[in-house]
Amino acid sequence: MGSSNSTTSKPASAISKPRLRTLKSGTYEDLADTTVKYKIVQEITRKALQLLSTPEGKSSLVQVARIIVRETDQDQLTIKEEEFRQRPTWYIDRFLSAVAEEFPNIDLKAMHSDSQPTLYDWGTDVEKYSPRAHGYLELNETVLDQMDGIQQSTPKDAMPHQRYYIFKFLMIIATAHELVHFLRGYLLASGSPQTPPKVRVSGYETHPDDDLCGLPRGEAGRFWETILLGGIVESWTNPSIKPSDENYKTQAGIPYLLQDGAVTAGARLIPKQTALEFAAGSKCLYNYSEVLSCPCINK
DSSP: OOOOOOOOOOOGGGOOOOOEEEEETTEEEEOOTTSHHHHHHHHHHHHHHHHHHSHHHHHHHHHHHHHHHHTSOGGGBSSOHHHHHHOHHHHHHHHHHHHHHSOOOEEEEOOSSSEEEEEOOOOSOGGGOOHHHHEEEEEEHHHHHHHHHHHHHSOTTSOOOHHHHHHHHHHHHHHHHHHHHHHHHHHBSSSSOOOOTTSOOTTOOBOOOGGGTTOOBOOHHHHHHHHHHSSEEEEEOOTTSOTTSTTSTTOOOEEEEESOSSTTOEEEEOOHHHHHHHHHTSOOTTOOHHHHTSOEEEO
């Protein structure tokens, strides 16, 4: 449970190296940390944790955690509401430090989404929280293969194609999103806890089991995106690329910020330069005023 000891977050630049596996002929094999693909994934994870470790990122995590703690039965929490209320930043710092010291291991596989977590019961003592014991991440290998190919075909000292940075931008946000699910499990004493219904974005609720009386489950990752980014990051097919084009299936798409998941929800185009500069490291996405100043369109 809680502790009175002080702690500071480990710098995101000092993130530990996760084990990275790729599926070969039906069997997972370790990917050497000297490969281009490993280095791409390492940079994605570093940037994701860096985003969460900014003052704005920490504030967004505190807001998500506060609602989870408030809306959950106290006997299901690793941190009681009163303890969290007294030192919210301490608990978030402790979580981020644990992730930096022991970043979850990663499996690469073909999948429809960019990422997803698999979580287990890990215990209840936040002082002993182990992200690797808590679970692992799965990342979309098809996307990473595209990034790998672009990177390896780029001449030394040259900038990769813009498509590389759009992919990178999307994967950074997706990875940070999944780490918010680890935060949920850090707060709740279960590998697969029920996220409180109030921690959700319209149109993205997961379907509840019958024994939950029809109440929708929350979705902590997308809820976090709306707090920090002002919307949900999604990539839509570029209409200028025709299905017959050889690049159609390998496109990065066009990133948007969606108001929510409703069919009639509005969306704002994320300026390409904003995504490129964020992925390249020269811009922080939480300064999204230029995104919000763009006209809203219908999906």
